[in-house]
Amino acid sequence: MAPIDQVHLSFNPQTLTLLNAVLGLVMFGVALELRVEDFKAALRTPKALALGLLGHHVLFPAMTYVLVSILKPEPSIALGMILVSSCPAGHISNFLVHHSKGNTALSVSVSALSTLVALFMTPLNFAFWGNLHPITAALMKEVAMSPWEMLEVIVMLLGVPLVLGMWVAKQFPAFAHKVQKPMKILSFIILMAFIGGALAANLQHFLNYIQLVVGVVFIHNLMALVTGYSLSAAVGLPERDRRAITFEMGIQNSGLGLILIFNFFGGLGGMAIVTAWWGIWHIVAGLTLATYWKNRPPLPANGDSGAPR
DSSP states (O other): OOOGGGOBOOOOHHHHHHHHHHHHHHHHHHHTTOOHHHHHHHHTSHHHHHHHHHIIIIIHHHHHHHHHHHHOOOHHHHHHHHHHHHSOBOTTHHHHHHHTTOOHHHHHHHHHHHHHHHHHHHHHHHHHHHHHSTTTHHHHHHHTOOHHHHHHHHIIIIIHHHHHHHHHHHHOHHHHHHHHHHHHHHHHHHHHHHHHHHHHHTHHHHHHHHHHHHHHHHHHHHHHHHHHHHHHHHTTOOHHHHHHHHHHHHOBOHHHHHHHHHHHSTTBHHHHHHHHHHHHHHHHHHHHHHHHHHTSOOOOOTTOOSOOO
């Protein structure tokens, strides 16, 4: 069995092109639910908003750097962890916050701004932490990927569909309202089908190396969830806001991560397997935590930001 750093998962160019279009469609569906008011609402809760954005795009990548230093996984796995931590919040975070009786309005605001910020922060974080860490630096030099190339792809995958979806929602609100729910369901099914398809097409590789990533992903995801809640509590946010920030930090856009891996890294084994498993595990962990919280409604608190949506 070859070392995981030498394994490349298969994904033909035609399927990859289709996948790029699918992720754009998913982002378009998410954008249909966004309004300019969501961004304005975020500015009315600056402390929670700042914590969500800084926690997601600054603290989590830095903590991942430290975690990689402690766990010392194979270089391609470590690079996958850094890429996951550099991605914006996952599309299901809003659903999980709503399910947990958290502050959905805050979650939507943070997710929307997180996606906008990710246009620049994802390639910046990945290039910075990937080149800085001694475990991954050699691999970064080997692939020689320009952050500007990644920025271009991310703008096409996230930025253009986001702007287009918000424009459609503003110009054709009745249509947007009618297709929001079907688009959300379809987007989730397509995303899961993609992750499942990527695993099924490379099942033997997945079975050979899964034991190397299960524990790593569990610790990585738990660290993000616990940090989100702990920091929110430390700065005095009400319970509903704590739940929102927890999921905004702990749910990553692993679909974007996989597309970047197949676009720029040829499906590099450790990166692809750890990112695909993240895509599965954060849903399991998120639904478990959200269901636990659903049965324990948060107590109302003074200064609680926003009503449930």
